[in-house]
Amino acid sequence: MLKKISLRARLTLLSAMVMACVAVMLTGMFLVGADRIFVRNLQQHFVTQSDEYDIILSTTELNRSDAGEITFTIKQAGSQFNIWGAAGLALMLFLGTGATWLMAGKALKPLRELTGTIEGIGGNDLSRRVEHQDRQDEIGQLAVSFNHMMDKVSASFERQQRFSASAAHELKTPLATILVNLDVLDMEEKASAAQMERVLSIVRTNTERMIQLVDNLFQLTAKTGDGMCEEVLLEEMFAEILEEQTPQLDAKHLSVSLSGLSGMKLTGNPTMLYRAMSNLVENAIKYNRENGSISISASRQEGNTIIKISDTGIGIPEEECERIFEPFYRVDQSRSRSVGGSGLGLALVKDIVEKHGGSIRVNSRAGLGSEFILYL
Structure with missing residues (x-):
């Protein structure tokens, strides 16, 4: 039921219910106490006094009929007091509910502005933002x-x-x-x-x-790969990759050094891992210098296998390092096209590494080569 009304009305209704419960309890306690103290006790006091001092009362203007009138007047005053108390209770509830409604509206004004901003955002315009004016609340x-x-x-x-x-x-x-x-x-x-x-x-x-x-x-x-639990020997995989890339290595007279690969294993999809490593080695060859070098190493640290592939190539500007893993992104459009490729290689590498629960980062500066570090 509450889900069908606005949040403002819901807050107001709940606040009014709490105020009503508290006010009824306090008013009831006050009225019962007033009735017991000022009506019953005082009435009993007059009756008792009239019985004990009947002789005195008979010699004065105050007699039993006068005491009865006083008692009746007290009862009538008590009834009026109860009526006024109930009326005051109703008035306070009405004023309190109205004040709650106004305060809730003011408190929820930013939410209405947020809703208006969201509704005003179009599919081709995502530049609008909500002004929060340094608010520290929820x-x-x-x-x-x-x-x-x-x-x-x-x-x-x-x-x-x-x-x-x-x-x-x-x-x-x-x-x-x-x-x-x-x-x-x-x-x-x-x-x-x-x-x-x-x-x-x-x-x-x-x-x-x-x-x-x-x-x-x-x-x-593709969301997932098949055969993600096969064992892959790094030494054999890189040996096969380098054998496949031998013509390109010889064409540029590049030297390759391997370290830490013996006995190192990975668990995952062999085809996907081969493709990722092959792309990194291919890039190290494509963007390397004549008579340059490539270094491939592996190590274990805190349960992770860390693979580093570095080269002495043209490097990547520091401001571009965060974007090179985007699909089709090229640091140098003309040079990238001259060596081939579609700009998807590093995006595929990142995707494959993440599907294996790992991560990849790059350390590079223009003209000083690049180092790709994989955590698997």
């Missing part, structure tokens, strides 16, 4: 919490917009490349075998790129 805390929530929602909405725009751009680029080459081929009356082979190679490359992009997007949106 309503101020609610307003602060709401503003913090809206900050997170706004940031998430902006990331989603960037994600959608970047995904559309990443898919549009290979499709446009395929379409242009097909149009060029169509303009040729008699395409040579070499031209056909070139166009087919471009189409195949861009198709594989789109398949890889869609696969990465699918991995990002």
